[in-house]
Amino acid sequence: xxxxxxxxxxxxxxxxxxxxxxxxxxxxxxxxxxxxxxxxxxxxxxxxxxxxxxxxxxxxxxxxxxxxxxxxxxxxxxxxxxxxxxxxxxxxxxxxxxxxxxxxxxxxxxxxxxxxxxxxxxxxxxxxxxxxxxxxxxxxxxxxxxxxxxxxxxxxxxxxxxxxxxxxxxxxxxxxxxxxxxxxxxxxxxxxxxxxxxxxxxxxxxxxxxxxxxxxxxxxxxxxxxxxxxxxxxxxxxxxxxxxxxxxxxxxxxxxxxxxxxxxxxxxxxxxxxxxxxxxxxxxxxxxxxxxxxxxxxxxxxxxxxxxxxxxxx
Amino acid sequence: xxxxxxxxxxxxxxxxxxxxxxxxxxxxxxxxxxxxxxxxxxxxxxxxxxxxxxxxxxxxxxxxxxxxxxxxxxxxxxxxxxxxxxxxxxxxxxxxxxxxxxxxxxxxxxxxxxxxxxxxxxxxxxxxxxxxxxxxxxxxxxxxxxxxxxxxxxxxxxxxxxxxxxxxxxxxxxxxxxxxxxxxxxxxxxxxxxxxxxxxxxxxxxxxxxxxxxxxxxxxxxxxxxxxxxxxxxxxxxxxxxxxxxxxxxxxxxxxxxxxxxxxxxxxxxxxxxxxxxxxxxxxxxxxxxxxxxxxxxxxxxxx
Numbered sequence: 001x002x003x004x005x006x007x008x009x010x011x012x013x014x015x016x017x018x019x020x021x022x023x024x025x026x027x028x029x030x031x032x033x034x035x036x037x038x039x040x041x042x043x044x045x046x047x048x049x050x051x052x053x054x055x056x057x058x059x060x061x062x063x064x065x066x067x068x069x070x071x072x073x074x075x076x077x078x079x080x081x082x083x084x085x086x087x088x089x090x091x092x093x094x095x096x097x098x099x100x101x102x103x104x105x106x107x108x109x110x111x112x113x114x115x116x117x118x119x120x121x122x123x124x125x126x127x128x129x130x131x132x133x134x135x136x137x138x139x140x141x142x143x144x145x146x147x148x149x150x151x152x153x154x155x156x157x158x159x160x161x162x163x164x165x166x167x168x169x170x171x172x173x174x175x176x177x178x179x180x181x182x183x184x185x186x187x188x189x190x191x192x193x194x195x196x197x198x199x200x201x202x203x204x205x206x207x208x209x210x211x212x213x214x215x216x217x218x219x220x221x222x223x224x225x226x227x228x229x230x231x232x233x234x235x236x237x238x239x240x241x242x243x244x245x246x247x248x249x250x251x252x253x254x255x256x257x258x259x260x261x262x263x264x265x266x267x268x269x270x271x272x273x274x275x276x277x278x279x280x281x282x283x284x285x286x287x288x289x290x291x292x293x294x295x296x297x298x299x300x301x302x303x304x305x306x307x308x309x310x311x312x313x314x
Numbered sequence: 315x316x317x318x319x320x321x322x323x324x325x326x327x328x329x330x331x332x333x334x335x336x337x338x339x340x341x342x343x344x345x346x347x348x349x350x351x352x353x354x355x356x357x358x359x360x361x362x363x364x365x366x367x368x369x370x371x372x373x374x375x376x377x378x379x380x381x382x383x384x385x386x387x388x389x390x391x392x393x394x395x396x397x398x399x400x401x402x403x404x405x406x407x408x409x410x411x412x413x414x415x416x417x418x419x420x421x422x423x424x425x426x427x428x429x430x431x432x433x434x435x436x437x438x439x440x441x442x443x444x445x446x447x448x449x450x451x452x453x454x455x456x457x458x459x460x461x462x463x464x465x466x467x468x469x470x471x472x473x474x475x476x477x478x479x480x481x482x483x484x485x486x487x488x489x490x491x492x493x494x495x496x497x498x499x500x501x502x503x504x505x506x507x508x509x510x511x512x513x514x515x516x517x518x519x520x521x522x523x524x525x526x527x528x529x530x531x532x533x534x535x536x537x538x539x540x541x542x543x544x545x546x547x548x549x550x551x552x553x554x555x556x557x558x559x560x561x562x563x564x565x566x567x568x569x570x571x572x573x574x575x576x577x578x579x580x581x582x583x584x585x586x587x588x589x590x591x592x593x594x595x596x597x598x599x600x601x602x603x604x605x606x607x608x609x610x611x612x613x614x615x616x617x618x
Contacts, residue, residue: 014452014455014456015452015455015456015459016459018452018453018455018456019456019459019460022456022468026468026471026472029472030471030472137597137600137601138593138597140544140596140597140600141544141592141593141594141596141597141600142589142593143548143551143552143555143568143571143589143592143593143596144552145551145552145555145568145571145572145575145589146571146585146588146589146592146593149571149574149575149578149585149586149589150585150586150589152575152578152585153578153582153585153586157578157579157582164578248461249461251461252461252462252463252464255463255464255467255556256463256552256555256556259555259556260575270464270467271467271556274467274470274471274558275557279471282468282471286460286464286468289461289464290459290460290461290464293459293460293461294459
């Protein structure tokens with residue numbers, strides 16, 4: 001297992017390197033002088049010269065990269081161009097909001113997907129099965145930001161039950177906080193639920209065909225026990241994998257959903273950083289999101305390798 | 315999807331490389347299979363209908379999409395304005411019609427670029443292997459490490475928003491998928507006997523690649539193209555929604571929704587119709603892709 005983990009890490013290394021180069025290059029690929037980009041349009045020539053020296057922008061590119069990488073590895077990703085706060089701090093403040101959203105969405109997805117997927121597998125061709133197919137197709141086609149708008153139209157404007165945006169502090173207003181969480185979490189969760197239900201359905205259909213299920217039934221085991229003890233347990237393995245992979249998708253979905261609902265998370269910060277032309281913030285943001293994405297994929301691979309030994313020996 | 319038991323390999327390869335009916339080509343059979351596929355046909359009809367609307371839009375739009383009717387701001391849907399008006403009194407229906415051209419052009423052009431680039435790289439990487447294969451695949455791994463929307467956002471942050479840069483961004487996001495798919499197919503086909511035979515009679519590499527391998531890869535490519543256009547339309551809409559796409563006053567569906575979001579209490583229709591349009595187009599393409607996948611699956615073909 002350890003060898004497999006090391007192998008996967010080694011495979012990740014080139015991609016990690018390229019990602020770090022790509023993120024570093026963001027500011028250098030923008031047309032124009034990086035010093036001007038940092039300083040803004042009203043900088044004087046002296047300010048530009050000072051900045052160039054300060055950020056080492058007159059050094060060769062590879063040297064700048066190494067410096068940047070060294071700083072990044074010690075956790076120093078610079079300061080925001082706009083308000084000069086350490087970029088790490090700004091991002092760290094937003095992480096809990098995104099994490100909360102992701103967890104809530106996953107929870108919603110699981111409670112919708114499990115009954116739907118299991119029933120669809122147990123009754124193929126039935127109404128439930130048809131619904132799950134339709135649900136999956138719709139979840140692909142309906143844009144997240146449109147679903148968000150529809151939810152706002154219905155729950156905020158029509159019923160006046162839920163706030164259309166914002167995130168009240170949990171300590172001050174716990175009920176309001178939870179109310180504000182519902183629609184963003186629903187938007188992300190519904191899309192995830194549809195995919196999850198499909199995977200669960202096909203994983204279960206696959207397992208239901210297996211010989212050990214036939215044996216269990218032949219032994220006289222009650223259908224309920226067969227489903228829970230044999231089918232579900234084995235079907236869960238690919239589903240957990242999918243859940244892990246989709247968590248990465250949750251991160252990208254969060255970029256849009258947080259923007260629609262003004263949910264102060266890392267995703268929204270990314271979009272704001274672009275609007276502010278705060279490239280230091282954007283670089284750090286992108287780096288963290290991509291790192292999180294890669295780590296989640298790695299962990300998912302390892303979990304799958306743990307459960308299914310055949311994968312480890314490929 | 316279906317998990318049918320596979321047919322005998324010899325019958326399967328026969329269906330791929332020779333017509334199984336007298337004078338009936340594989341394309342003909344696939345087309346017939348598609349015509350019989352219910353949801354695939356729905357997808358085809360919806361997509362073609364929307365494409366037709368997009369092409370004829372300037373002729374059939376009741377109003378100029380940029381024309382403002384100041385006294386008629388925020389009108390609800392009526393006989394005069396089929397889908398209501400926006401904050402400038404512009405007819406939303408006309409804007410949606412013209413906006414379909416943006417969705418189609420970005421979707422089709424970006425995927426065309428992605429297909430050409432991705433397939434060329436995939437063919438070379440798969441057939442020649444070696445350092446080219448390693449380098450390009452590692453590069454694409456890095457691209458795939460980015461969530462699609464984030465990669466597009468980064469590219470647009472660098473290049474600036476605009477219709478051409480959006481096409482470029484969406485294309486770049488999709489190149490790795492095409493390269494990988496083509497490469498995997500090439501690796502599989504490379505070992506087949508007919509390729510060995512072609513090599514034995516002295517055919518050049520490019521002849522083998524383009525005359526023999528590529529046609530056999532084309533069916534999976536076609537499915538991937540359809541699905542990719544669907545996701546390209548979604549990505550363009552999302553980028554426009556975030557303000558990174560085609561700049562106003564162009565009636566991109568995504569940016570219409572973004573503006574409409576701010577006026578929901580005044581004009582709920584503003585938040586409904588553009589989204590409906592996106593969903594309809596993407597659904598049509600998705601169903602078409604599904605139908606093509608089933609129609610082109612050799613295991614489902616009726617063999618003689």
